[in-house]
Amino acid sequence: MVLSLQRYFVPETNWGKDEVIINADDAHHINRVMRLQAGDKIICNHPDGIAAICEITSSGNDGVQLVIMEWLEESSELPIEVTIAQGLPKSDKFELVLQKGTELGATAFTPIQAERSIVVWDDKKAEKKFKRYSKIVKEASEQSHRTKIPQINDVTTIEKLIEESSNYDKKLFAYEEEAKTSEFQSFGTIISEMDSGNRVLVCIGPEGGFSEKEADQLKQHGFTSVRLGPRILRTETASLYVLASISYQFEELRCR
Amino acid sequence: MVLSLQRYFVPETNWGKDEVIINADDAHHINRVMRLQAGDKIICNHPDGIAAICEITSSGNDGVQLVIMEWLEESSELPIEVTIAQGLPKSDKFELVLQKGTELGATAFTPIQAERSIVVWDDKKAEKKFKRYSKIVKEASEQSHRTKIPQINDVTTIEKLIEESSNYDKKLFAYEEEAKTSEFQSFGTIISEMDSGNRVLVCIGPEGGFSEKEADQLKQHGFTSVRLGPRILRTETASLYVLASISYQFEELRCR
Missing domain, CATH: 2.40.240.20 (Hypothetical PUA domain-like; domain 1)
Structure with missing residues (x-):
């Protein structure tokens, strides 16, 4: 009822x-x-x-x-706080990430102006865009019966993101090159070892992925590179894969 | 390389x-x-x-x-064969399910003309639509480095779907009402108990979900109702949640 x-x-x-x-x-x-x-x-x-x-x-x-x-007394919020830092993608894909990511339980979204982002953020349109973004996450929160509306942070750079990343328990980034080696750390292992209440920052590159330079910067600052399954996911699908997996692990799975 | x-x-x-x-x-x-x-x-x-x-x-x-x-020798195919039977949704959402579902590893897609489907399937446009659908799954297969293109089945009804469902190892359907009771069977338990090579049929209702009548029919024929996390997902998000979870369980998780 x-x-x-x-x-x-x-x-x-x-x-x-x-x-x-x-x-x-x-x-x-x-x-x-x-x-x-x-x-x-x-x-x-x-x-x-x-x-x-x-x-x-x-x-x-x-x-x-x-x-x-x-x-x-409700518990429709994901027990892990997930911030999705999304390399700015083309067309309306960021809006798809906001809508679906809200349904899937994200705590916050941070758009990144990444090296390979084809879209260049236009500060003049920022206010109008954020108004639209806010509407999307508010409506998706209501529709999915969430008790918290995710936060949308200002567009940032890799450097700034790294600077402000110290208060996360885990910092991950999806790196396609990782899928080509067999020495990667399993995403499943990392996620399943987290505890309720942990805060995780997950960085997803834009369409072309992160550049080698960006990947090196992230690695040097404590970010772990992960693959997200053996198939190559589009940038917007990668964000949703991360959130669905974390929801599955902490809200549906009873294997530990 | x-x-x-x-x-x-x-x-x-x-x-x-x-x-x-x-x-x-x-x-x-x-x-x-x-x-x-x-x-x-x-x-x-x-x-x-x-x-x-x-x-x-x-x-x-x-x-x-x-x-x-x-x-x-490649292994980019999901070890579980997942058929997504999707209640026909509005606008281009079915195309989103095809594209993202292919990236996430689906074996086949079956559109269902469900009781609450607002869209009515137009047989006259079927050929053109299937051509478009085929192109979407082919391109998504190439992009995601799959070795198999998912199959797109003809549009069907709940009755026909039930008739043809005997050769699946597991038959599930997402039922929003399920989330309101605490006696549901955990999706995580069901998925984690499956074995490589199993075939699973997952039915997702259209925007309004399955009707009570449809849910009863499905239950009577061996389909298990599941909730997909504690939040209410849009129909297209539900399909992607299922596939991402199965990928996470069988391709990333090492907990069993």
Whole structure:
């Protein structure tokens, strides 16, 4: 029953002690699309990752007023915090990674302007793009019943990414060349040895993969190169493979 | 070195004892796009799933002539044969499943006209569609270095799918309602108990999931319902989750 209620992410400022207010687009969605009325219930997600069943008390020009009925104990969040650092890919592939990666449980996304990225990030369009990206992850979070919306970080470089990578428990990067040797460290071994609550940073190159220089830089700074199965995956598929595998290991598998 | 050679799938009729002929689009690709010449090497994939390094001997109006240099021993095929039976989804999502599913190692795809499929299969457009689908899986097979091209079956119904499902070792279906009970059988347990060479049929509903009636039919005929992680996945993401998990279990994990 609980899972079939409509979900909305509500900004922190809209939470009172016992009440919640929903406005803007979501209020419109509640009133016009879902046609919910006083007495109907929805689930409101707090930015802290907690959620409550709330009942609509009234609805007007100031938005939808709700009262908190029951706080929920949920566990729809991946027990490992995964940040996907994705070499900027062509066309709308980054948006695919955002949408599917959110469903699969990613904690954060960091676009990288990599050496082989064909797309060059346009700062002038950044604001508009981030607005669109935010909408994608918010909607995917609601659709997949997550209690937290993944964070989208500013576009960065390999150098900056390395600088800011000290607070991860594991740092990995997909490296196609790795699949050609037999001395690679198994992705499965690395993942299955992690513990709940660990933070992992996974770097995926753009279409042409990481350059040799980038791979060397990453290796020198404690990143482990991994292959993701024996087939060569497209850049956007690689990110989804990582997240699905981690979900499978920690949310479905009972082998350890 | 071997992995960086260009790959082409060559129909059975084009293989001689020691030679191979490539014509049509692929010959054009070799001559005009890759600009390969006599003496250059490529990898030719035989429909049986084997592959050979071949050297171009000549190139003319009859196509590209090659001589077989060395048969390869490769293992880029998933050790479990997975057929994805996908409830027909909206827009171009089925094409996404074909492309990404091929990269992730699927053996075959079967589109299902499910009760909640919003798209109705148009027989008049079938030929054109299958041609497009075939091109997608062929190109994705080449790109991901597979030695077999997945099969695309005709669109079918739940009833027909059930009738023809007797030769699978395992039959599963994703059922969202399953996630709401705690008595479900873990997807991880089922997958990790399979053996190399097993054939598995995985049914994924369309956008609205399977109807209660369809779920009952499937259950009555030996299909096990599974949840795919605790989040609610979109129909196309569910197929990719299944394939990535099976790849992770059998190609990357060393936990058993």
